[in-house]
Amino acid sequence: MKKTFKMVNLDCANCAAKMEDRIRKLEGVNSANVSFVTQKLVLDAEDGMFDSILEKCRQVCRKIDRKTDIIIG
Amino acid sequence: MTHSDKKELFSIIVGAIALAAAVIITKLISDIPTWLQILIFLVSYMLLGWNVIYDAIHGLIGGEFLDENFLMSIASIGAICVGEYTEAVLVMLLYRIGEFLQGLAVGRSRNSIASLMDIRPDSANLERDGEILSVMPEDVHIGDIILVRPGDRIPLDGTIIDGNSGLNTAALTGESLPRDVTVGDNVLSGCINLNGTIRVRVDKESDDSTASRVLELIEGAASNKSHSENFITRFAKWYTPSVVILALLLAVIPPLFFSQNWSSWLYRALTFLVISCPCALVISVPLTFFSGIGCASKRGILVKGSNYLEALGRCGTVVFDKTGTLTKGSFAIKRIEPFGIAEDDLLRYAAACEQFSTHPLAQSIMAAYGDRDIPESIENVELAGKGVRSIVDGHEICCGNISMMHDIDVMEDEPDEAGTIIHVACDGKYIGYILIADEVKSNASTTIGILERKQNVHTVMLTGDRKRIGEDTAHELGISEVHAELLPQDKVACLEGLLEDGASRNIKVAFVGDGINDAPVLARADVGIAMGCLGSDAAIEAADVVIMDDNLEKIPKAIAISKNTVKIAWQNIIFALAVKFIVLILGIFGIAEMWIALFADVGVCLLAVLNSMRALSIEK
Numbered sequence: 001m002k003k004t005f006k007m008v009n010l011d012c013a014n015c016a017a018k019m020e021d022r023i024r025k026l027e028g029v030n031s032a033n034v035s036f037v038t039q040k041l042v043l044d045a046e047d048g049m050f051d052s053i054l055e056k057c058r059q060v061c062r063k064i065d066r067k068t069d070i071i072i073g
Numbered sequence: 074m075t076h077s078d079k080k081e082l083f084s085i086i087v088g089a090i091a092l093a094a095a096v097i098i099t100k101l102i103s104d105i106p107t108w109l110q111i112l113i114f115l116v117s118y119m120l121l122g123w124n125v126i127y128d129a130i131h132g133l134i135g136g137e138f139l140d141e142n143f144l145m146s147i148a149s150i151g152a153i154c155v156g157e158y159t160e161a162v163l164v165m166l167l168y169r170i171g172e173f174l175q176g177l178a179v180g181r182s183r184n185s186i187a188s189l190m191d192i193r194p195d196s197a198n199l200e201r202d203g204e205i206l207s208v209m210p211e212d213v214h215i216g217d218i219i220l221v222r223p224g225d226r227i228p229l230d231g232t233i234i235d236g237n238s239g240l241n242t243a244a245l246t247g248e249s250l251p252r253d254v255t256v257g258d259n260v261l262s263g264c265i266n267l268n269g270t271i272r273v274r275v276d277k278e279s280d281d282s283t284a285s286r287v288l289e290l291i292e293g294a295a296s297n298k299s300h301s302e303n304f305i306t307r308f309a310k311w312y313t314p315s316v317v318i319l320a321l322l323l324a325v326i327p328p329l330f331f332s333q334n335w336s337s338w339l340y341r342a343l344t345f346l347v348i349s350c351p352c353a354l355v356i357s358v359p360l361t362f363f364s365g366i367g368c369a370s371k372r373g374i375l376v377k378g379s380n381y382l383e384a385l386g387r388c389g390t391v392v393f394d395k396t397g398t399l400t401k402g403s404f405a406i407k408r409i410e411p412f413g414i415a416e417d418d419l420l421r422y423a424a425a426c427e428q429f430s431t432h433p434l435a436q437s438i439m440a441a442y443g444d445r446d447i448p449e450s451i452e453n454v455e456l457a458g459k460g461v462r463s464i465v466d467g468h469e470i471c472c473g474n475i476s477m478m479h480d481i482d483v484m485e486d487e488p489d490e491a492g493t494i495i496h497v498a499c500d501g502k503y504i505g506y507i508l509i510a511d512e513v514k515s516n517a518s519t520t521i522g523i524l525e526r527k528q529n530v531h532t533v534m535l536t537g538d539r540k541r542i543g544e545d546t547a548h549e550l551g552i553s554e555v556h557a558e559l560l561p562q563d564k565v566a567c568l569e570g571l572l573e574d575g576a577s578r579n580i581k582v583a584f585v586g587d588g589i590n591d592a593p594v595l596a597r598a599d600v601g602i603a604m605g606c607l608g609s610d611a612a613i614e615a616a617d618v619v620i621m622d623d624n625l626e627k628i629p630k631a632i633a634i635s636k637n638t639v640k641i642a643w644q645n646i647i648f649a650l651a652v653k654f655i656v657l658i659l660g661i662f663g664i665a666e667m668w669i670a671l672f673a674d675v676g677v678c679l680l681a682v683l684n685s686m687r688a689l690s691i692e693k
Contacts, residue, residue: 011172011176011179012141012352012356013352013355013356014141014309014351014352014355014356016355017306017309017310017355021310033295033296035292035295035296035359036355036356036359036360037183037186037295037359037360037363038183038292038295038363039183040292040295042293042296063132063136063137064132064135064137064140065128066131
């Protein structure tokens with residue numbers, strides 16, 4: 001399943017690159033893209049565990065920059 | 074400025090005042106004990122630095138050692154340790170100002186890119202039970218009737234059922250010339266209704282409508298990263314750790330092995346930490362490419378990724394499909410060649426014969442004949458693959474190809490012409506022929522001229538047509554290489570040859586087609602460009618670059634935009650790297666003070682962001 005999510009407070013380009021790198025390494029993620037310019041995450045992950053993967057992505061982002069969040073819903 | 078921006082600015086100003094106060098107090102009163110001095114500076118330090126240190130601690134708990142907040146905290150705390158109190162606070166102040174300005178600049182560029190893409194309206198006027206309701210476009214469904222007033226943007230694709238107007242399609246095609254529409258015409262979302270109120274029956278849901286699809290395509294473009302972006306991301310991964318390790322070595326080796334002064338070398342090492350963030354590079358390159366994509370989309374050229382935008386500028390060969398791309402794909406009479414009869418009479422006989430035929434060639438004859446009275450045609454017989462035989466004005470007229478002429482034995486060899494020939498014979502005597510050919514698009518020759526002469530691009534034409542037709546068209550347009558009589562699979566093979574040749578010379582090969590029957594070739598090329606795609610989903614799917622209308626001049630324009638974008642991206646990369654490198658060298662020799670290093674770093678970053686905005690526009 002491939003979905004696009006809006007992100008907020010993605011203020012540092014280097015952080016965006018780091019987030020993308022770590023999200024790609026998460027288990028069950030087929031591909032991921034964090035765009036600093038459009039502030040969007042495009043996540044392609046296994047159907048069954050999509051929600052839990054998304055939650056992990058959120059944690060990854062917060063760990064790198066505590067203000068950044070992914071808007072779900 | 075948003076509310077949080079104002080808060081940030083306020084706290085920076087308060088911190089700056091506190092720092093100024095501390096500097097003045099310690100300058101005026103000379104005999105303050107060290108502990109009191111530290112305390113005075115600590116006020117401004119905490120005001121400015123608390124957020125940074127808090128973020129650093131947060132990062133540390135998460136295992137982020139090379140986080141820029143952490144490095145900045147270490148640098149400033151280090152400065153306190155070597156007794157440079159003013160400098161410690163100054164580092165925090167400059168860092169905060171830098172981050173603040175950078176945030177503003179990035180926000181502005183995000184907004185200007187977003188405003189380019191503001192082509193989808195937020196509401197639609199839905200007609201229901203005689204009333205007009207303002208609803209979200211998502212709540213309008215196929216078959217609903219919407220009302221579009223003058224000045225409104227059309228929210229969903231549909232068909233006009235009432236009213237007529239002019240449409241501004243600039244948002245989709247980049248062309249400002251209005252297009253007249255009336256009942257029965259299809260209208261596309263994103264266009265602006267200029268002068269009349271129209272009622273539209275919706276044909277597509279909001280998500281499938283043109284405006285949404287175009288937006289989706291441009292926003293998705295950020296996922297296809299260019300080589301320069303990937304290079305920078307890889308570089309950034311190595312840059313920070315390397316600079317930090319160098320800083321460590323700088324702090325330890327000279328004092329330990331060459332008995333140098335500890336605090337002087339520690340200070341130099343701290344200077345390194347201050348510029349260890351690669352942000353100027355990482356921030357400006359994607360911003361530049363996205364600005365370039367925005368610039369192209371404003372002109373009706375949709376680029377599906379930074380990688381394609383980058384490749385466009387490196388195109389050394391542009392391959393064109395002939396029919397429908399360089400030519401209109403519609404047949405028209407090029408010349409009438411009568412033998413012992415008036416030109417008009419020849420056309421009249423031909424029209425009389427062909428009046429019942431549905432063949433495209435017959436239709437072009439009928440179009441040329443126009444509304445004039447057509448003589449009666451009796452015993453009209455259509456001979457498949459040959460032509461038509463009929464009795465007109467008491468004469469037996471044969472109108473058809475060379476094979477028909479062979480059958481009635483009036484001609485042996487066909488004249489050598491670039492086009493399709495329709496021969497006419499009257500009562501067993503040859504009376505002339507009509508030459509029918511595909512028309513070349515009006516700006517095809519200008520486009521080839523710009524590509525070949527101004528942009529130094531080699532042009533190639535592929536066609537399934539006869540060699541003679543292909544060569545004639547190529548000659549007319551000034552195309553340097555032609556491959557004719559190609560079947561669809563031959564086109565792919567031919568392109569592969571060109572790709573190989575391109576790869577050996579390190580240039581990219583673009584293919585331009587109409588996207589209808591050349592999808593495999595579009596997909597195989599380094600850059601597949603589809604033209605005239607307004608409303609054609611298949612072509613948008615297959616291509617890497619989509620030109621919404623069929624204006625060929627957008628190809629050199631797209632190449633120019635690409636070259637401009639890549640140039641700006643590399644200006645940013647080289648400028649940022651050069652400044653960082655110079656500051657590192659100066660830092661080693663202890664010439665660059667910490668605050669100068671930071672100032673340079675922040676300045677480069679801001680200049681790079683501002684420079685990237687230049688990619689949004691291109692001179693004519």
